[in-house]
Amino acid sequence: MLQRPERGDPFWIWVLHGWADLSWGLIALVTLVTMAGGTPTDRKLAILALTAGLAACYVWVRRRPARGALSAYRYLWVLVVVVGLLSYLGDGFGVFYAVTLGQFIVFADSPRGAILFPGLGAVVITVGGSLREGGQAEVFLQNTVSSLGVWAVAVVMALLTPRALAQRNERALLRKELQSTQLELAEVYQRQGAAEERERLAREIHDTLAQGFASIIVLAEAARSQLAVDVHRSAQQLQSIEQTARENLAEARVLVGAAPSSGVAPGSVAETLRRTLDRFIEDTGLDVRAELADIACDRPTRIALLRCTQESLANVRKHAAATTVGVVLAQGPDAVELEITDDGRGFVVEDSHGFGLDGMRKRLAEFGGGLTVTSSLGDGTRILATIPLDLDGQE
Structure with a gap:
């Protein structure tokens, strides 16, 4: 004592x-x-x-x-x-x-x-x-x-x-x-925050830069193969390559913090999706049938819908072997719905573990929304993305 x-x-x-x-x-x-x-x-x-x-x-x-x-x-x-x-x-x-x-x-x-x-x-x-x-x-x-x-x-x-x-x-x-417990919790929160940030960056890179580079590769291969056959078509594809590269550069600057906001151009969600579909038609030559309602929504929701559209179209280009693509943007009673369908070869949903679909689910979950994927071999694919609308928080 x-x-x-x-x-x-x-x-x-x-x-x-x-x-x-x-x-x-x-x-x-x-x-x-x-x-x-x-x-x-x-x-x-x-x-x-x-x-x-x-x-x-x-x-x-x-x-x-x-x-x-x-x-x-x-x-x-x-x-x-x-x-x-x-x-x-x-x-x-x-x-x-x-x-x-x-x-x-x-x-x-x-x-x-x-x-x-x-x-x-x-x-x-x-x-x-x-x-x-x-x-x-x-x-x-x-x-x-x-x-x-x-x-x-x-x-x-x-x-x-x-x-x-x-x-x-x-x-x-x-x-x-x-x-000691508080310090451990702080470290856990720090590691969790770092992991979530890495996951977010990985999703952004996949949905922007990776998709852009994939498009550049496909366009470059097509332009090279048609250079001696269809010079005009090759020139269009080279122009698409240049535009995609510029967009990738803008997105890269956003990701590293050298740009103030997302590289998505201003405008309504319908205008944003229409520009994306026009590029897709120009690059692939597929028949795209779009019904895009003029829906007012905030910028984060517009970006989320755009990323889902880009990912879905990229999957159609790489895997579906489709001839026709349908895109419908509509507003329900309390949510905006984006439906993308194709008549391609389809796939078994339960066997799909790709980063793209998982990334779309997580992105939509951040807004309280969800993703429904319907497909079977030989019957094409249907993607339905829903995001609740906050009418009071619209820009």
Whole structure:
């Protein structure tokens, strides 16, 4: 119990340690009164020597609790002996037992020691005071009663102090565990945020740059194969390659933060999708039948619908072998619906684990929407994307 009180300890723990330190003021006062009184000179010198020696031991243990040659345990034995001798040498020194009670509790290294040493102090103070008075039975009885009363207080304090310190240590441990948990949660949130950002960037790159590069490759192969046959067609395809490359450059600047916003051109969602379909028709020559309602929606929703259209058309170009594509944009009671169909070879939906469809689902989920994919081998494919409309938040 020699450790100093810490923040969070009960108030009386601080009082106990303060009592141990401030008791020396009362000890000094009693010693000065004794030195000025009529006590014989030899006893005065003995009292002064004992008090000074005890004070030196106290300071040594307080300043060097772990390294001092005089341990706290040994100090308690010195304290018991000195208190007994002082009660024998001078009148009024019996009060030393009550004054130094805080020291008995503070320096004890266990509840047992905190009960035992004050008990020994009660014994020696009673015996010393009684011997000084000539061993009278009445004096001995009075000293015994008063010493037992003080010892009872010491027992209560000895029992309560370890429990209070244990509760303090438990609270400190809980605080430490809480701080550790908070740090772990912060790291988890940071890693989760980084993972979500990587996933977002991967989705953006797939839906923009990767699709653009795929279109450039297809157009370049077509232009090369038709260069000697249809120069005009090859020139159109080269122009499409140039335009796609410029769009990819704009999207790349957006992704690296060199542009203020998405490279999607301004306008209604119908106009945005119409430009995309015109490019698709020009590049592929497929028959595209579009019904695009003029729906007012905010910019993020417009971009999400555009990305879903781009991904679906890219899949048609790469996998469907279709001749006709249908695109319908309509507004329901509380949501905008985008339907894209083709008459291609189709596929088994359950066997599809591509990044594109999964990316569309996650993108739509961010808006509270959903994606429905219907397809079977030889029957074409139907993609239905829905996004709830926030009429109050439209641009």
